[in-house]
Amino acid sequence: MRRIFAVALGILTAIGGFVDIGDLVTNAIVGSRFGLGLAWVVLVGVVGICVYAQMSGRVAAVSGRATFEIIRERLGPRAGLANLGASFLINLLTVTAEIGGVALSLQLATSVDPLLWVPVAAFGVWIVIWRARFKLLENVTGLLGLTLIVFAVALFMLSPDWGSLAGQALQPGPPADEQMSTYWFYAIALFGAAMTPYEVFFFSSGAIEEKWTEKDLATSRANVLVGFPLGGVLSIAIAGCAAVVLLPASIDVTSLSQVVLPVAEAGGKLALSFAIVGILAATFGAALETTLSSGYTLAQYFGWSWGKFRRPAKAARFHLAMIICIFVAMAILATGVDPILVTEYSVVFSAVALPLTYLPILIIANDREYMGDKVNGRAMNLIGSVYLVVILVAAIAAIPLLIVTGAGS
Amino acid sequence: MILSDLLGSEVVDAAGHHLGALIDVRLEISGAPHQLLAETVVVGILVSPHSRTSTWGFERRGANAPAIIARPQHWLHRGMFLIAWTDVAQIDEGRVTLRDGYERRDPVLASTAHPH
Amino acid sequence: MNDPHRPAGRVLDAHLHILDRQVLDRDGVPVTTVDDLELDGIEPGAPIEPDAPPPTVAAILTGPDLATRIFGGRPPESRHIRIPWKLVSEVGTTIRLGITGYILDATWTERWVSEHIIARIPGGRHDPE
Numbered sequence: 001m002r003r004i005f006a007v008a009l010g011i012l013t014a015i016g017g018f019v020d021i022g023d024l025v026t027n028a029i030v031g032s033r034f035g036l037g038l039a040w041v042v043l044v045g046v047v048g049i050c051v052y053a054q055m056s057g058r059v060a061a062v063s064g065r066a067t068f069e070i071i072r073e074r075l076g077p078r079a080g081l082a083n084l085g086a087s088f089l090i091n092l093l094t095v096t097a098e099i100g101g102v103a104l105s106l107q108l109a110t111s112v113d114p115l116l117w118v119p120v121a122a123f124g125v126w127i128v129i130w131r132a133r134f135k136l137l138e139n140v141t142g143l144l145g146l147t148l149i150v151f152a153v154a155l156f157m158l159s160p161d162w163g164s165l166a167g168q169a170l171q172p173g174p175p176a177d178e179q180m181s182t183y184w185f186y187a188i189a190l191f192g193a194a195m196t197p198y199e200v201f202f203f204s205s206g207a208i209e210e211k212w213t214e215k216d217l218a219t220s221r222a223n224v225l226v227g228f229p230l231g232g233v234l235s236i237a238i239a240g241c242a243a244v245v246l247l248p249a250s251i252d253v254t255s256l257s258q259v260v261l262p263v264a265e266a267g268g269k270l271a272l273s274f275a276i277v278g279i280l281a282a283t284f285g286a287a288l289e290t291t292l293s294s295g296y297t298l299a300q301y302f303g304w305s306w307g308k309f310r311r312p313a314k315a316a317r318f319h320l321a322m323i324i325c326i327f328v329a330m331a332i333l334a335t336g337v338d339p340i341l342v343t344e345y346s347v348v349f350s351a352v353a354l355p356l357t358y359l360p361i362l363i364i365a366n367d368r369e370y371m372g373d374k375v376n377g378r379a380m381n382l383i384g385s386v387y388l389v390v391i392l393v394a395a396i397a398a399i400p401l402l403i404v405t406g407a408g409s
Numbered sequence: 410m411i412l413s414d415l416l417g418s419e420v421v422d423a424a425g426h427h428l429g430a431l432i433d434v435r436l437e438i439s440g441a442p443h444q445l446l447a448e449t450v451v452v453g454i455l456v457s458p459h460s461r462t463s464t465w466g467f468e469r470r471g472a473n474a475p476a477i478i479a480r481p482q483h484w485l486h487r488g489m490f491l492i493a494w495t496d497v498a499q500i501d502e503g504r505v506t507l508r509d510g511y512e513r514r515d516p517v518l519a520s521t522a523h524p525h
Numbered sequence: 526m527n528d529p530h531r532p533a534g535r536v537l538d539a540h541l542h543i544l545d546r547q548v549l550d551r552d553g554v555p556v557t558t559v560d561d562l563e564l565d566g567i568e569p570g571a572p573i574e575p576d577a578p579p580p581t582v583a584a585i586l587t588g589p590d591l592a593t594r595i596f597g598g599r600p601p602e603s604r605h606i607r608i609p610w611k612l613v614s615e616v617g618t619t620i621r622l623g624i625t626g627y628i629l630d631a632t633w634t635e636r637w638v639s640e641h642i643i644a645r646i647p648g649g650r651h652d653p654e
Contacts, residue, residue, distance in 0.1 A: 063618055065547070072558060073545045074465060077594050080545070130646075133653045302591075303547050303558030305635060312649045314554075316639035319649075359478075363465055366474045369542075370618050381475040388477060410567040411586065412539055413594050433541055434564075438616065439534025440581060445614040445623040447534060449582040451564065455538065466541040494579050499572050508575075519536060 013142025014227020020286030021101035031242025045194025046232035060207035068300035074360035093346035100339025101283035141285025148278035154266035192351030429458035550626030
């Protein structure tokens with residue numbers, strides 16, 4: 001019974017934890033411009049994150065080594081540092097976007113200027129990281145994030161023309177008024193939003209925080225293989241809502257209020273408040289995960305003591321690094337930059353940085369010195385290799401498409 | 410001497426002909442016993458004719474999975490060999506000279522599986 | 526001892542198995558990463574006598590050696606932060622030391638940040654709740 005409960009809890013947190021500001025914004029934008037014409041990318045991204053998280057979780061549980069330790073060990077100091085620089089910068093952008101997202105959702109709830117909410121949100125993130133136990137932090141935000149299911153409910157309440165939605169999803173390609181390059185640019189953004197590296201840094205370091213062993217592998221597999229796909233369904237529901245309400249009205253998504261507009265139209269104030277709670281929890285949870293990931297990556301590259309299972313004074317540089325990150329994120333937001341815009345860029349750069357993060361995990365998952373007889377099987381290597389190619393292609397295409405399309409405008 | 414000063418050095422035979430690059434140093438934990446671990450001694454150097462950087466050891470561990478990474482790695486390090494330390498005549502900055510009549514040995518590591 | 530076909534002990538490759546691995550202390554607390562290794566018994570520019578004893582691993586280097594491995598150059602002799610190899614108790618996917626890491630030179634920044642910043646913030650010395 002306890003075990004079933006643990007699995008259920010893990011799955012629920014995985015669903016809630018899958019969606020963050022990047023998924024919310026990118027899916028709403030894509031839905032409002034392309035309908036469900038890019039839903040297939042969410043599918044590709046979800047399978048990718050399952051493969052990646054499954055491997056890094058297994059490596060962490062069997063060998064006790066977290067993802068960035070492996071990256072440093074396999075890539076060496078130079079390529080490792082390049083990867084650290086890129087991953088850390090993207091993480092910082094994402095921390096900024098998530099804290100901004102918390103402030104924006106508080107603005108939706110209270111109509112108070114988001115700039116006034118930024119310090120509150122930042123302090124909230126810090127105090128939880130400083131004081132709360134890892135398990136608590138993971139479960140509460142994951143469970144509250146489940147209220148995002150309201151997007152799926154709203155989609156049904158809007159009673160859309162299911163045939164035309166399915167038609168969009170099954171006949172991929174840009175609508176007549178959109179360019180092919182813009183279509184592919186958003187495909188990469190959506191892929192980057194689903195496969196953000198920070199999720200894997202957090203997931204693998206979390207396995208060590210919670211002292212996973214080989215016995216926990218089955219639980220981990222269930223969490224990933226059930227939770228992430230359901231999170232992907234939520235993502236598609238967000239895009240679907242936008243496709244039904246925003247696309248016909250030609251409304252461009254430039255703020256969170258447009259993201260939740262379809263929910264308000266379908267279910268009124270009650271549904272809207274659920275959506276706001278969901279977005280607040282999802283962004284707050286993701287702000288915690290990204291801030292922790294900044295600390296994890298730095299500490300693991302340099303070999304510092306890290307982890308929330310230690311008291312802060314026993315992982316001092318790890319905690320100091322996170323405090324500095326939160327301050328930098330606040331400083332960026334204080335310039336008045338639009339968090340939605342920061343989000344759009346961070347998901348694209350996520351796609352660029354992915355290969356160097358993914359490759360070492362694929363190698364170590366096959367190394368008997370680390371894994372004993374728990375190395376990848378044939379099927380896992382086949383799909384892992386296919387994704388290596390997909391990730392490489394996306395990374396190489398991302399920057400040219402960013403420039404050609406003027407960031408999708 | 411620092412390990413990274415050795416890595417990437419050019420390896421030449423006694424007549425000065427280029428043989429490849431030193432990409433790793435083979436050690437053995439077998440010397441005089443210490444309190445915790447026996448002394449770790451250098452027993453040889455690994456020379457790769459076609460690549461200057463040691464990477465992931467696929468060629469030394471006989472590892473073949475995943476093929477998408479293993480194949481190019483085996484190709485990059487084709488012809489790699491081990492030189493016993495006793496066959497090394499002199500170390501200079503960026504250059505290692507072997508003795509006359511040195512022997513090219515098999516670089517493959519015995520099973521190093523060391524699960525946790 | 527020098528015949529690689531008949532190893533007398535565990536055989537491993539310095540770059541592949543030691544460089545850039547995590548160093549843990551006696552209690553499993555991370556100390557640093559192996560940024561470089563110091564080898565004793567190699568005299569650059571001098572012929573090696575056929576019967577000379579083989580070189581040995583003398584120390585793990587850390588700190589400034591990371592910067593020089595990335596950007597080139599060499600730190601002055603006095604700037605090396607050494608962890609003597611004789612303190613190592615086990616070489617696996619991590620390098621384990623037989624002592625506590627808290628007293629080593631390699632962890633002075635950790636101690637400094639801990640004492641001067643983190644421990645002074647309320648709650649810094651307590652376990653999370």
